[in-house]
Amino acid sequence: MRVIGANWIARLGFLLAGASLVVLPLAAQAAEDDPWEGANRVIFRFNDTIDTYALKPVAQGYQAVTPQFLEDGVHNVFGNIGDVGNLANNVLQGKFHNAGVDTSRVIFNTLFGLAGFFDVATRMGLQKNDEDFGQTLGAWGVNSGPYVVLPLLGPSTVRDTVSRIPDSYTAPYGYMDHVPTRNVTRAVEVVDTRASLLSAERMISGDKYTFIRNAYLQNREFKVKDGQVEDDF
Numbered sequence: 001m002r003v004i005g006a007n008w009i010a011r012l013g014f015l016l017a018g019a020s021l022v023v024l025p026l027a028a029q030a031a032e033d034d035p036w037e038g039a040n041r042v043i044f045r046f047n048d049t050i051d052t053y054a055l056k057p058v059a060q061g062y063q064a065v066t067p068q069f070l071e072d073g074v075h076n077v078f079g080n081i082g083d084v085g086n087l088a089n090n091v092l093q094g095k096f097h098n099a100g101v102d103t104s105r106v107i108f109n110t111l112f113g114l115a116g117f118f119d120v121a122t123r124m125g126l127q128k129n130d131e132d133f134g135q136t137l138g139a140w141g142v143n144s145g146p147y148v149v150l151p152l153l154g155p156s157t158v159r160d161t162v163s164r165i166p167d168s169y170t171a172p173y174g175y176m177d178h179v180p181t182r183n184v185t186r187a188v189e190v191v192d193t194r195a196s197l198l199s200a201e202r203m204i205s206g207d208k209y210t211f212i213r214n215a216y217l218q219n220r221e222f223k224v225k226d227g228q229v230e231d232d233f
Contacts, residue, residue, distance in 0.1 A: 033147050033217055040149040044209050047154055051194075059194035066195075073117040075196060078189050079128065080109045080116025085170035089131035093139045098129050130223065133163035138224030147213055155216040 034040065063071065087102035105121040105128065113120040122128065137159050138144065145158030153164075168174060176182040204211050 034213060035146050036148060040147065040213075041209055043149040043151055044212075047149065047152060048208070050152070055190070055194050056198075059191050059198060062191050063195040063198060071192070071195065074188065074192050076109070076113070076119045077116045078192060079119065080106065080113070081172055083109075083128065085167060086129045086131045088170050089133060089136045090129060092133075092136045093131070095131075098131075101126050102129055132160075133166045134160035134220070135224050137163055138220075144217075144220065144224075147217060155212055157217070157220070160220070 066074075083102050083106045087099055087106065090096070090099035090102055105126050108121045108124065108126070109116040109119060112118075134157075142159055144160070148156050148158060148161060150156050150161065173182050173186060176185070
């Protein structure tokens with residue numbers, strides 16, 4: 001997920017998936033987490049405009065013409081690729097049991113699931129993990145730093161922005177020499193990810209920028225701490 005809108009949409013997916021866990025923080029806490037709000041809002045509007053008039057319509061068209069089994073299969077293939085990153089970060093965090101699950105998932109889905117088109121590992125009880133280098137840095141005690149909205153890439157923090165570099169080494173695109181194939185694969189992943197979120201985005205309410213920022217920050221904290229967060233309320 002390294003092209004226009006991809007990381008922004010993926011991050012949006014993470015926060016929407018955990019939106020039921022989100023309790024919006026107090027205004028003072030939000031100001032502390034988002035000292036660059038003015039600039040962030042400008043970039044957010046830019047990203048949102050591109051999504052509204054370009055990426056979202058394409059995703060809607062893709063979903064309309066693609067049979068459900070094929071859409072699910074394509075999504076599973078990219079999920080199988082993502083398990084490589086989960087494996088690497090679980091090892092770095094010392095979660096060796098989870099790393100073993102990731103390894104098994106990659107092996108079984110690749111060999112018996114037609115390169116991941118069918119998620120046979122989940123049916124075998126091997127549940128998918130969700131790790132990235134931003135979570136690894138958090139597990140190592142690195143503070144998230146201020147919230148930042150990246151052009152085309154969307155919500156992030158200083159820590160998560162830096163983590164994109166090592167994360168890129170677990171993605172396949174840097175190892176694909178055939179440029180047209182690499183670009184088409186990237187584009188399909190972006191559209192597939194966006195299509196999978198068309199129904200979930202209905203959960204957004206109120207000021208869109210504020211909702212996404214607060215949900216993103218709390219969802220990332222939840223993931224870094226593996227769900228062991230303190231209830232301040």
